[in-house]
Amino acid sequence: MRPGNWAPALASFGVCAYIAGSALPLPWDAPLLILALLGGLALILDYRDLPNSNPVLFALVFVFVTARLLSTALSENIGRSVRLGTAFPPGVLLFVLIAGHFRGVTAIRVLYVTFASIGLGLSSGVLWTAWRTGRLSPFGLVADLGSPIIVVPNDLTLLSVIAPLSLSLVHGAPGRAVRTIAALSLVLSVGAIALARSRVALLTLILSVSLATAFIRMRLAIVAGVLLFTVALLGETLLGFPLTAKFLSGDEGRIGLWAAAWAKFLEAPWLGHGPHTFVYTEPGDVIVTWAHNLYLEVLMEQGLVGLLTLAALLGFGLAAAWNTQHAVLGEARYLCSAAFAALIAFCFAAVIESSFSRQWVVITFFALLGTIARLTWAEPI
Numbered sequence: 001m002r003p004g005n006w007a008p009a010l011a012s013f014g015v016c017a018y019i020a021g022s023a024l025p026l027p028w029d030a031p032l033l034i035l036a037l038l039g040g041l042a043l044i045l046d047y048r049d050l051p052n053s054n055p056v057l058f059a060l061v062f063v064f065v066t067a068r069l070l071s072t073a074l075s076e077n078i079g080r081s082v083r084l085g086t087a088f089p090p091g092v093l094l095f096v097l098i099a100g101h102f103r104g105v106t107a108i109r110v111l112y113v114t115f116a117s118i119g120l121g122l123s124s125g126v127l128w129t130a131w132r133t134g135r136l137s138p139f140g141l142v143a144d145l146g147s148p149i150i151v152v153p154n155d156l157t158l159l160s161v162i163a164p165l166s167l168s169l170v171h172g173a174p175g176r177a178v179r180t181i182a183a184l185s186l187v188l189s190v191g192a193i194a195l196a197r198s199r200v201a202l203l204t205l206i207l208s209v210s211l212a213t214a215f216i217r218m219r220l221a222i223v224a225g226v227l228l229f230t231v232a233l234l235g236e237t238l239l240g241f242p243l244t245a246k247f248l249s250g251d252e253g254r255i256g257l258w259a260a261a262w263a264k265f266l267e268a269p270w271l272g273h274g275p276h277t278f279v280y281t282e283p284g285d286v287i288v289t290w291a292h293n294l295y296l297e298v299l300m301e302q303g304l305v306g307l308l309t310l311a312a313l314l315g316f317g318l319a320a321a322w323n324t325q326h327a328v329l330g331e332a333r334y335l336c337s338a339a340f341a342a343l344i345a346f347c348f349a350a351v352i353e354s355s356f357s358r359q360w361v362v363i364t365f366f367a368l369l370g371t372i373a374r375l376t377w378a379e380p381i
Contacts, residue, residue: 007046011101014038015094016114019363023118025146032090039093042101053099057373060316061095061366064309068275071302075274084276087359091366098370108335108371112165113178115367119159119166119185122147123192126156130195138196149360153196154353158360159189160204161345164212168338171216172331200353208345215325215337254292254352256282261291261300272303276357290357294350317369318343320376328375336375343368 014035021031068088075081102108122145129144130136138153150156166189169182186209193201260280264273278300280288291297299307321340325333346354346364354361 007042007101008103010038011042011097012107012110015097016110020114020118022359022363023122023147023149025148035090035093039097042097046101053373053377054320056316057369060313064313065092067306067309068302071271071306072275074271075277077274077277081274081276084357087362091362095366095370098367099373102374105331109173112169115162116166116169116182116185119162119189120181123159123188126192126195127188141196153198154200155358155360156193156196156198157201157204157349157353159193160201160208161342161349161364163189163205163208164338164341167212168334172334204345204349207348208341211341211344212338257288257292258296261296265300268303270303271305272301275301277301290355292353294354297355314347317372321372324376339368339371
């Protein structure tokens, strides 16, 4: 067997082990070591076949990462920018391995099963903790969960972003075990998000599930969307409109954070102040270190250059996925539609919460773009 033939298996195992391991409270960073070792071997054994995916997305990722490195080099606090940016190199490696070394529909399906398993594990952990302890405090549930990628209740938005991947497995994957894992992941994710009372996660879930369902069966999507929206509206009403208040509460709400990020952007409009340099003190001396808006965060920290490269990357990724889902058939179509819906959900969550300071945001960002880059390449998978 030619050495390069081992590369796809090494890449797939390394990627899935890193993504799954990132959700576990391991005493040392074994997932990163596995990714670096197996990913490095895959690159060495199969370097001649790169890029084996959409070359435009490859180029745009390179431009975006280069712009971020430049902003880091010029950061007003380079130590903080480097220290809090350690999730980015593994993220870029995820993209390269998925986009350049995955072979066939099976590899993408295994990746989706990995995400579905993470969703099942995290949501089961939240529900089990609530049942075992009787505590319903969202922050208490997250703290007892102990997952390094779930720090605050809104981090459960991860479950909403990956929900379309599970839905595609339920509809199109062979094997009852895979479909069962994906279905349980979806159902339990709804329960976990409800217990954590994360309105951002719930709104993102409504969008992602409705879109993913629409690509499978439009009438079912309308029913699912109306049902989930009704539940969200009812919950918001019964709780006294906390989500609305969060946006309209002046200096203590999202608007205050966004205004602060915009003001800082105006001080350094081209290359920004450097990644992870946003710090805002709310009334009551509460320090917030992310803008709760990924686009404003990038604009303030990386300037117009960073935001334009991010917009080009996301825009082309969405366009490529939209075009491809109409051009392929069978399971490949469901997988591509799921990645498209998940990326839209990611873009939506980025408006009101997400930050590259969160490891799950970096992982899903590069994993979804890598999947789309692979699925949208002219060579059949």
